[in-house]
Amino acid sequence: MRLVAVTSCPTGIAHTYMAAEKLTKAAQARGHQIKVETQGSIGVENRLTDEEIRQAEGVIIAAGKGVDKDRFVGKRVLEVSVADGIKLADQLIERFERGDVPVLEGPSSEVQGPKLATRAEVKSPIYQNLMNGVSYMIPFVVVGGLLIALSLALGGEPTPKGLVIPQGSMWNTILQVGVASFTFMVPILSGFIAYSIADRPGLAPGMVGGYVAANGSFFGSAAGTGFIGGIVAGFVAGYVVRFIKGLRVPRMIQPVMPILVIPILGSLAVSALFIFVIGRPIAGVMEGLTAFLNGMQGSSKVILAMVLGAMIAFDMGGPVNKVAFMFGAAMIAEGHPEVMGPIAVAICVPPLGLGVATMLARSRYSSEEVEAGKAAFAMGLVGITEGAIPFAARDPLRVIPSIMVGSMVGAVVAMLSGVTDHVPHGGPIVAVLQAVDNVPMFFAAVAVGVAVTALMVNLLKGRQ
Structure with missing residues (x-):
């Protein structure tokens, strides 16, 4: 058979390419041809052509x-x-070999069919x-957090109140660029939801x-609604626009619907909702958090x-x-990088811990x-x-615990x-990039977590 595939994950980093590799190997092992388009963090790669899709059997x-x-x-x-x-x-x-796959019958319709094993399709x-929305938001948080961290690490001067970057310096300009990147976070999140x-x-x-939600001045609040408001704004805007798109309108108005009527009505509806109804309550939730x-x-x-x-x-x-x-990523933008610090450690412990486990007890693992x-x-x-x-x-019963x-x-x-992380990522790489405060304890926390994972999994493996 000739097959084509598309793989994509929210962050577009690991799962996207791992799925592409697994599907390619599985198809080739069973004697089939396959081309996989990946929609990762750097954009679409190996894009499927119309001819390849036309020739594909699945x-x-x-x-x-x-x-x-x-x-x-x-x-x-x-x-x-x-x-x-x-x-x-x-x-x-x-599934394709058995002919157990439904045909996609209409534009953007949902594909129905038997379920796989115990997982929803x-x-x-x-x-x-x-x-x-999150996948498009993350680069803005990364840029903002990294520039702020670099400006503080390299241009900050110690004072009784902590690191301060001198006004008018190059590093202060870089700091402001980082802050500007952060201001895009909520609108981008909302827009792409x-x-x-x-x-x-x-x-x-x-x-x-999303912009209205993030700026409390629109609804008389000292603080915006943060990422929670951004999520609400995205869903409200999406469903309002989808409702408007479904309305029957005179033929002469149809050409201007997507470029004039829908954007104006949708923007006014979601903005009015935040300004007059839900802006203040959500801002109160964020202030409480x-x-x-x-x-x-x-x-x-x-x-x-x-828990994290x-x-x-x-x-x-x-x-x-x-x-x-x-x-954790949202809390960076809210001024709480100390929440992302523990997450940055937790992110790298599983792969590092299992890697160390195989080094310590090779006999308990296959080649x-x-x-x-x-x-x-x-x-x-x-x-x-x-x-x-x-x-x-x-x-799973030994590894996941x-x-x-x-x-x-x-x-x-x-x-x-007190480990903090100014970018939404983890592992030693964030310390190398100067995105982490209290680097020695960051590595100490990673080392302790890795040791616990390696020793625990090997102990459980030894009892099988």
């Missing part, structure tokens, strides 16, 4: 965010999560829309609504770190991981697992939690020692 979409399916209408289309593209690649190919639309729901007409209302984080002491810090560490390790880049990650351990260790150094997936897939405990311990050490 399409696999393994994605964790919205993918345009209109070009595949009339083809047999199997839509699954990006995680299934990694873990169940062989079963997906087998398609993520919740709400999750996909949210992750679409709306875009995922309502396509291009939703983009402007989503961004305008900020007060809670500022007031955290002792046990409350430990509990937060444990466990969530990061639990599904290694999946939905639970992304919720914790998004919370394939030992090689996977080397790859996992390398991925851990650059903050890719997904390096632990091959181990968890083979032995081990990486969760290790990440929790590492996160607690980081939280209690």
